[in-house]
Amino acid sequence: MSAGHRDPLDGFDTTIHAPHRLRICALLEGAGEAEFALVQNQLGLSASALSKHVTVLMDADYVEQRKAVRDTRQRVWLRLTRQGRAAYQGHLAALRAIVEPADPAP
Incomplete structure (x- = not known):
């Protein structure tokens, strides 16, 4: 690897890699922001899980939450932070580097 090129595998992130956390990041990447209950429903997880x-x-500064009252109930919305978005994109690049075939030699 030359000095100016970063190894895509450097982006592999064990915090994100856990299947449910990867799915949470994927959902939030696409949605921008999502209510906790929607994420729970989409992933089929209990609230505690x-x-x-x-x-x-x-704790990794990848996700932040916003709390507000809506329809007289406390609601929580989740979104990726800038750092979380970068980590998620880096992790996807690492996964692609692992599963995609290397360029064939000329």
Whole structure:
């Protein structure tokens, strides 16, 4: 690897790689922001399981939450942080580098 090129595998992120956390990041990447209950429903997780995964992502500064009252109920919305988006994109690049065939030699 030359000095100016980064190895795509450097982006592999074990925090994101766990299947449920990868799915959370994928959903938030596409949605921009999503209500906790929607993420829970989409992924088929219990509230406590989703909360544990979101906490791991928040501790890594990959996800942030916004709380507000809507329809007289406390609601929580989740979104990727700038750092989380970069980590998710880097992780996807690493996964592609792992599964895609290398360029054939000329």
